[in-house]
Amino acid sequence: MDNKRVILAVGLSMLVLLGWSYFFAPQQPQQQPSQTNQTQTAQQQTQSQAANTTMEQASAPAAPAFKAGAGRDIVVETPLYKAVFNSAGGILTSFELKEYHETIQRDSARVNLIPQQSMNRGPLGLIWNGQGTWRSDTWNVPTTKDVIVTNEGGEDSLTFLGAMGDLLIKRTLTFHPETYRIDESVELLNMGGLPISGRLGVSIASGDLTTKESRYNPMRVSYLTADGVDDENDRDDLGKGMQLNNGVQWGAIQNNYFALAIAPEAGDVALRTNYQDGLFRLQMDKQAINIAPDTMQKVATSYYFGPVMDQYLETAPNNLDQLVTYGFFDVLSKPLLKLLHLFHGFVGNWGLAIILLTIVIKIVFWPLSHKSYKSMNQMKKIQPLMAKVREQYKDDRQKMNEEMMRLYKTYKVNPAGGCLPMLLQIPVFLGLYQALLGAIELRHAPFIAHVPFTDLIWLADLSAKDPFYVTPVIMGATMFLQQKMTPSPGDPTQAKMMLFMPVIFTFLFLNFPAGLVVYWLVNNVLSIAQQWMMLRKA
Numbered sequence: 001m002d003n004k005r006v007i008l009a010v011g012l013s014m015l016v017l018l019g020w021s022y023f024f025a026p027q028q029p030q031q032q033p034s035q036t037n038q039t040q041t042a043q044q045q046t047q048s049q050a051a052n053t054t055m056e057q058a059s060a061p062a063a064p065a066f067k068a069g070a071g072r073d074i075v076v077e078t079p080l081y082k083a084v085f086n087s088a089g090g091i092l093t094s095f096e097l098k099e100y101h102e103t104i105q106r107d108s109a110r111v112n113l114i115p116q117q118s119m120n121r122g123p124l125g126l127i128w129n130g131q132g133t134w135r136s137d138t139w140n141v142p143t144t145k146d147v148i149v150t151n152e153g154g155e156d157s158l159t160f161l162g163a164m165g166d167l168l169i170k171r172t173l174t175f176h177p178e179t180y181r182i183d184e185s186v187e188l189l190n191m192g193g194l195p196i197s198g199r200l201g202v203s204i205a206s207g208d209l210t211t212k213e214s215r216y217n218p219m220r221v222s223y224l225t226a227d228g229v230d231d232e233n234d235r236d237d238l239g240k241g242m243q244l245n246n247g248v249q250w251g252a253i254q255n256n257y258f259a260l261a262i263a264p265e266a267g268d269v270a271l272r273t274n275y276q277d278g279l280f281r282l283q284m285d286k287q288a289i290n291i292a293p294d295t296m297q298k299v300a301t302s303y304y305f306g307p308v309m310d311q312y313l314e315t316a317p318n319n320l321d322q323l324v325t326y327g328f329f330d331v332l333s334k335p336l337l338k339l340l341h342l343f344h345g346f347v348g349n350w351g352l353a354i355i356l357l358t359i360v361i362k363i364v365f366w367p368l369s370h371k372s373y374k375s376m377n378q379m380k381k382i383q384p385l386m387a388k389v390r391e392q393y394k395d396d397r398q399k400m401n402e403e404m405m406r407l408y409k410t411y412k413v414n415p416a417g418g419c420l421p422m423l424l425q426i427p428v429f430l431g432l433y434q435a436l437l438g439a440i441e442l443r444h445a446p447f448i449a450h451v452p453f454t455d456l457i458w459l460a461d462l463s464a465k466d467p468f469y470v471t472p473v474i475m476g477a478t479m480f481l482q483q484k485m486t487p488s489p490g491d492p493t494q495a496k497m498m499l500f501m502p503v504i505f506t507f508l509f510l511n512f513p514a515g516l517v518v519y520w521l522v523n524n525v526l527s528i529a530q531q532w533m534m535l536r537k538a
Contacts, residue, residue: 190296200289351448
């Protein structure tokens with residue numbers, strides 16, 4: 001077994017993983033230009049209404065139109081967000097996050113999870129048997145307040161009263177100032193003389209959750225079933241409509257950083273979702289509700305509108321904390337992210353925290369790396385002898401392998417000794433990669449905000465690419481230096497492929513988030529230092 005072949009296989013495997021995320025990450029469509037006249041807007045709404053059928057006719061949810069101005073606005077403010085509800089059915093017309101802005105500019109607007117175009121789809125509106133309850137003209141709000149301010153240490157609620165025929169509906173929304181969770185209790189009272197049966201649904205709708213999406217931060221619909229967390233980000237597939245029946249604990253519209261989620265109480269729940277006219281829409285239905293005359297039934301639901309962060313989601317119901325997931329390496333990514341938080345608490349800079357974390361990981365794996373480099377140096381010493389064996393037995397593969405094994409045994413060299421320690425480090429390496437790729441903490445987090453001694457904005461956002469491509473180019477140079485310091489494989493073809501890897505990695509990293517590039521660059525520099533020490537000692 002040739003040591004360099006294993007190393008090459010490891011490198012190519014990582015290259016495939018990175019290349020897949022680069023070339024096959026879903027592309028975000030360009031933002032549609034805003035409409036400038038009322039005629040175009042009216043035509044667009046008419047087409048949307050014509051395209052959307054009722055829930056009974058299609059698996060994808062219809063979008064009953066909601067007309068802005070149908071009722072009065074009630075503003076709910078907490079330390080974390082500002083939400084605007086309409087008295088006509090409790091429609092959510094705006095949800096601004098106070099701690100997050102669309103860009104790094106000081107005057108940038110806050111992130112609004114309910115943009116103007118999604119408001120017409122009735123987000124957070126109740127749907128009874130496929131009909132939007134907000135269409136009823138019976139809705140009213142008992143409170144006379146137009147603004148409700150919820151401060152730390154207390155809770156506030158907002159009630160909406162309406163009716164659909166003989167069915168009296170009472171919605172009570174409870175707001176918690178320390179979290180982005182909103183709890184709702186819906187009371188359904190049968191005021192007629194006959195039983196009432198049906199299903200009660202609630203919907204959310206949103207476009208792209210930030211103004212400029214990255215290929216590494218795709219919009220998607222995610223959900224939790226008995227099989228675990230899954231998601232769909234292909235807009236063509238979502239446009240055809242998707243439906244899941246039974247066993248759904250929650251559904252969400254999200255990207256890496258923000259989420260709008262519905263978590264209904266356990267029971268017979270169905271999830272329906274689609275993508276249309278640039279909007280993601282998700283609806284969850286409580287099935288088979290039967291209400292006898294003069295009786296009432298309660299339906300409880302929790303909502304989450306905010307950043308995808310453990311500290312806010314860990315107390316949410318229905319395992320909603322599983323919104324924070326980092327794929328296959330989740331079990332490693334989360335502890336590493338917590339350690340990154342610890343370092344940030346000391347240095348106050350996420351870029352420096354990444355550097356400290358990389359150093360700590362390198363120290364932990366120092367003995368393994370030392371063993372790897374030692375084995376590689378031993379292999380380097382017998383390279384001339386290996387070359388002679390290959391030349392002497394080039395026409396007899398079996399004999400060549402026998403002589404190679406005899407050579408390894410004579411000089412006490414383990415051909416796998418250089419790669420096995422590296423293999424043990426790869427899961428941690430990729431786990432941190434996934435954590436940094438999805439961490440909202442790096443969004444708009446500066447490292448070196450300006451090019452030294454200038455006003456040029458540089459690494460002012462660790463979730464965005466390096467605007468001048470300085471760090472990825474340096475990273476590629478460090479990879480090339482590493483290759484030159486590593487004993488070259490005996491196979492000339494392998495040697496050429498290894499030299500091409502720094503070029504390919506540099507190309508891939510040009511558009512990577514700066515936080516990831518900093519991590520990889522620092523790791524390379526530390527590896528070079530360790531390898532240099534080993535070579536000097538040898």
